[in-house]
Amino acid sequence: xxxxxxLVTIIIKKYNNEKSNLLAILTDIQAEYNWLPPDxxxxxxxxxxxxxxxxxxxxxxxxxxxxTPRGKHIVTVCQGTACHVRGAPTVLNRIxxxxxxxxxxxxxxxxxxxxxxxxxxxCALAPIVVVDGNYHGQATTQKAGAIxxxxxxxxTIKKPKKKSSRATxxxxxxxxxxxxxxxxxxxx
Numbered sequence: 001x002x003x004x005x006x007l008v009t010i011i012i013k014k015y016n017n018e019k020s021n022l023l024a025i026l027t028d029i030q031a032e033y034n035w036l037p038p039d040x041x042x043x044x045x046x047x048x049x050x051x052x053x054x055x056x057x058x059x060x061x062x063x064x065x066x067x068t069p070r071g072k073h074i075v076t077v078c079q080g081t082a083c084h085v086r087g088a089p090t091v092l093n094r095i096x097x098x099x100x101x102x103x104x105x106x107x108x109x110x111x112x113x114x115x116x117x118x119x120x121x122x123c124a125l126a127p128i129v130v131v132d133g134n135y136h137g138q139a140t141t142q143k144a145g146a147i148x149x150x151x152x153x154x155x156t157i158k159k160p161k162k163k164s165s166r167a168t169x170x171x172x173x174x175x176x177x178x179x180x181x182x183x184x185x186x187x188x
Contacts (some may be wrong), residue, residue, distance in 0.1 A: 002040050002105050003033070003037045003040060003068075004039075005039070005043055005078075007032065008029060008040045008043050008044070008054070009043065009047065011028045011029055011131050012025055012043075012044060012047045012048070015060055017047055017048060018048070019049070019050055020145070022035075022044070022048065022050065022055065022058055023058060023062075024143055025044055025051050026044070026055075026058060026065060027050070027064075027156075028057055029044070030064070030065055030066070031151050033105075034063040034066070034069075034070045034071070034072070034074075035065075035067065035068060035069050035070045036059050036066065036067055038063055038067075041055050041056060041059060049142050052180075054161040060152070068106075069106060069110070069111050070113040071111050071112040071113040071153045072110060072112070073109050073111060073112050073113070073131055073132050074112075074115060074132060075095060075113065075115065075130075075131050075148070076115045076116070076117055076120070076129070076131075077091060077095060077103075077114070077115070077117075077127075077128075077129050077130075077139075078119060078120045078122075078126070078127060079094045079116045079117065079118060079128075080102075080115055080117075080118050080119035080120070080126075080127045081119075082126040083120075083123070083125035083127040083128055084096070084127075084128040084182055085126075086126045086127045086159070087127050087140070088126070088127035088128075088139075089146055090141050091127050091129065091139045091140065091141060092116065092142040093141075094144040094145075095114060095129070095144050095147075095148065096114065098144060098145060098148050099112050099148065101113075103115055103116045104174055110158045111151075111152065112148070115141075116128050120135075122135060122137065125137025125138060125139075126138070127140075127161055129144070129147055131147060131148075131150075131151050132151065143169065162165070
């Protein structure tokens with residue numbers, strides 16, 4: 001998404017232009033752009049009447065904030081002990097091959113950013129890959145392609161509504177009855 005100063009101004013106004021709400025303001029900007037654009041940080045500093053260095057200080061202190069552009073989808077591969085022992089390095093290598101980026105980098109099409117973490121606290125699922133907050137446990141090099149494909153240029157296509165399970169089971173029951181009548185000539 002392209003930087004829009006009006007949108008950032010709306011976010012700042014939402015928090016009454018108060019310095020004490022800096023963290024919340026930065027969180028909302030990060031949620032909107034998936035990173036903190038420099039122009040947005042300058043605007044925040046100006047509107048809150050806070051030195052720009054203070055805004056950067058908060059933005060760089062918290063790991064949740066990114067000062068570099070990130071992809072639409074964040075792929076995180078755990079490299080903790082349990083994941084490492086169960087093959088996380090090979091899974092990471094496979095994802096690097098698929099995306100053609102190293103950890104900490106974003107694909108050329110801005111679709112994916114690849115990151116590593118030391119532990120996600122889901123050791124029973126090791127090795128684990130997280131994409132946009134969705135956990136994919138017991139990842140393998142074979143599963144890596146399917147995991148990435150699931151998010152690659154995902155389009156919002158409306159799926160046809162499923163029939164209710166009751167309607168489906170009634171339909172199956174009716175078919176079975178019809179087929180048993182044809183076979184035996186009698187109704188069961």
